Amino acid sequence: MDIKTFCLGILSFGDATGYEIKKQLEGPFRHFYDASFGSIYPALGKLTDAGLVERTELAQDKRPDKKVYSITPAGKMLLMDALEKPVAEDKVRSDFLATIVFSELLTPSTIDQMIAVRIAGLEKAIAEFDCEQDIAGPGAHFVCGFGKAVYGAAREYLENHRHEIVGHSLLTKSEKVQ
Amino acid sequence: MDIKTFCLGILSFGDATGYEIKKQLEGPFRHFYDASFGSIYPALGKLTDAGLVERTELAQDKRPDKKVYSITPAGKMLLMDALEKPVAEDKVRSDFLATIVFSELLTPSTIDQMIAVRIAGLEKAIAEFDCEQDIAGPGAHFVCGFGKAVYGAAREYLENHRHEIVGHSLLTKSEKVQ
DNA sequence: GATATCATGTAAGGGGTTACATGATTGT
DNA sequence: ACAATCATGTAACCCCTTACATGATATC
Incomplete structure (x- = not known):
């Protein structure tokens, strides 16, 4: 599952910022799926360009604007199609x-x-x-x-x-x- | 563990060609360590350059020369030092x-x-x-x-x-x- | 006073895979 | 006939991580 699909999945549970998506990957999920800011932010940008998510900018004092992403119907369709496909084998590196x-x-x-x-x-x-x-x-x-x-x-x-x-x-x- | 260390490890059990090292990674070990020819052959080249392994070429009919690698004392020392170091956490991608x-x-x-x-x-x-x-x-x-x-x-x-x-x-x- | 949290983003670099190139022999 | 096995190697590419850039506020 590529990072774009994963972001869509997280957003299917509710709106979130890139920062919040990253926080999800510091909980238990990090044991089987991980990604850094360096891949999350570009992924959200591409998803926005493709119309699969929508971005709402919230101005903040003394901080970068918070960018809240929400999944669009097109995004949800694509997510469901992607999830339906046979999954790749688990990869373990020990x-x-x-x-x-x-x-x-x-x-x-x-x-x-x-x-x-x-x-x-x-x-x-x-x-x-x-x-x-x-x-x-x-x-x-x-x-x-x-x-x-x-x-x-x-x-x-x-x-x-x-x-x-x-x-x-x-x-x-x-x-x-x- | 990088691919060079892994190759040294396999060679510590006995001489082998790149092809045979790859075959090891088609058995049970592939479930926690994997590598392709594209990383094995260059690794063996670098190990040879560094004097950590030695290469013996065996001419073969109708096939590329078989190149059998054997670990040198320097290679075995470096391998043991590398194994002694704290290992990285397991990485799972499911x-x-x-x-x-x-x-x-x-x-x-x-x-x-x-x-x-x-x-x-x-x-x-x-x-x-x-x-x-x-x-x-x-x-x-x-x-x-x-x-x-x-x-x-x-x-x-x-x-x-x-x-x-x-x-x-x-x-x-x-x-x-x- | 140092570290963590909040918050975004880019660029360089690293480590790897995939595909290509070559080609006889053996098994189905 | 077709696929697998044997056997090596290179080059392009891909995805991702690391490090950098910025900076206030809160906690220890």
Whole structure:
């Protein structure tokens, strides 16, 4: 899903500024979709040019004018068509797992700490999926439940199996280079 | 983890050609790390220039010369240093979940089919994690177990909760645009 | 006094994919 | 016949992030 479609989706829940769309991506959703200002603002500009959203400028004191975007009927039609199409496969990039594959080259304490950090990160993410977020509705609820289930399983696996990976090698770095 | 480090990691298990490195990324590992020829070949060139790997050309009949790469001691040192550094957070991009967030705009049958496709994809991935792969060792085994646990939890969640998301809206598209 | 929040936007750069170029052999 | 496998490499392109530019107000 490109950033334009995502913005249309957020705007289908109600009017928002670029800044507010970005804030959505700091909640639980950031765990499976992310974007920066550098892609959000240009996307909103293009959507406006295409007549898929409308822009209302609100003058503000001592701040840039707030630009509130709302989806147009044409935008909503296009959004629904886009959502109907088969979705691309999920893409995961895990430096953590890639490092684990090569973990024979690491010291046990490094691996152990890496896993501890990862468990902490998973717990933080699970807590985020638990919180109330701006966009409610059955879709967001389902997704948060999914996140909790999957990240919970990841944490559990790490806790139950970390002993299998830590301590497989006790060589020092200079010995390993041989 | 950049592609150069990944190539060094694969080569730490044994010599390989660019083609063979790419093949590794068609097994279970592709679910958390991917790269194309367009990034692998240039990476191997740079690693060779930097003296981190060595290239042996094997002439072949009716085919481009096979170029077998092997990691040098300097390369192994650099790899171990790179692996020791704190890893970046996992990055997930799920058009599937993003679409679910906006699923109020979809017909129940579309959602239902999307979930069915996703479950099938997860089952295929789980089977891949189950197979024997070229790179064995405790790291790869741990990672495959992780994949099975996490993807299994995802499949289970979808099976147990799909009824909560399907059928929340029975409006036709023209009604929804209103 | 420093950091966070609010609020928008641009430009350079990075990391990657896709498509192209080449071409025999083997399996369906 | 057609697709897949083997085998390498380049170049254009794309999308996105990072950093920059601007600046008041509120919080710690």
